[in-house]
Amino acid sequence: MPISAQLASTAAWVLLPRTFASLVQSAGYTLVGASAARRRPGTPQFARDRRMAAAVVVLVYTGYTLYNAVSSTIFTQGNFYAVLGLPAADADARAIKHVFRQRSVLLHPDKSRDPHDAAVYAALQAVVDTLTAPVTRFAYDRFGQAALQWQGCVTEANYVVRGIMGEMVPEYAISFVVSCMLAFAGIGFPIYWRVCIVFSQFAAELYLLTHVEAQTFITANLSALYPLTVHDVISLGRRVIPTLAVACAQLAGLLSGASAPDVGTLVAEIEKNPATRAELSRRFAQTVQDIADETVTGLRAQLVPFVAxxxxxxxxxxxxxxxxxxxxxxxxxxxxxxxxxxxxxxxxxxxx
CATH class of the missing domain: 1.20.5 (Single alpha-helices involved in coiled-coils or other helix-helix interfaces)
Structure with missing residues (x-):
């Protein structure tokens, strides 16, 4: 994720719950017809309702972020296999050329004078050329369409080294520095978890990029609805994993009641309620009496050899x-x- 997008995402996670929690809480009070006592700020009930409202905002924004990540990575960006309408497992050279010949009947410049059809035919030709060559198909599956523009890459090893050292390492280095800065500024969750997430993602991507069986596994297990590639999975992971980590961290703090109720507020509430004050006084007197009885019983037990x-x-x-x-x-x-x-x-x- 670019540094600007990362900073924008962090700002949204910090500001949105604080900005919209009060609006959601007010709407909830209006919907359920809450009493004036429950609406009064400073009470424990009001604080709990505010945390629940913030949790609702976090859940809604998490759903929106996940939908946006999936739609922009898959439905908007697409990939070459989806263009051909072939699953990645079945997209061998013979099947690809067969689809190309079927499409060429309608899209070839000799058959159609429509400029749009000519552009589609040229794009389809580029797709076929990429997927029928083993080296360029290897590069496309792991690094996306941008890898086709890399200069000086001839073998699969060239593409792997260029992708890891030229793209992956600098991006994660910047992400690590930004994460440390945000952690030291007290924004989001602690630095320990940020480091764990960054290095776990880096190790997972490194495995996907350097193991040939990764594409086979993705094709067999994750491509039932859409022909995913290693690059698609990596792109989704870079957006989904940080989103889920931040959402879980915020929800854990909100749902566990991290902000304890103010002692002065509790004392004031007790003073306003005579029945509660009387019940607490009775319990306190009973506790003192029980302690005194236990002390006397223990002292008598120790003096038995002398007084009995x-x-x-x-x-x-x-x-x-x-x-x-x-x-x-x-x-x-x-x-x-x-x-x-x-x-x-x-x-x-x-x-x-």
């Missing part, structure tokens, strides 16, 4: 032994408490 024993008939020696055990218990508890306080102090000092 009847010392009325004990000798002086047994009483002294019980007193010594209780003293040791209290001293040990105090030391453990002091050690815990020192650990917390040290952790606080390290954090600060």
């Amino acid at each position: 024993k009847d010392t009325s008939g004990s000798t002086e020696k047994e009483k002294e032994l019980l007193t010594e055990q209780l003293t040791d218990f209290l001293v040990t508890s105090r030391l453990l408490s002091a050690s815990s306080e020192q650990s917390r102090s040290a952790a606080t000092a390290v954090d600060s």
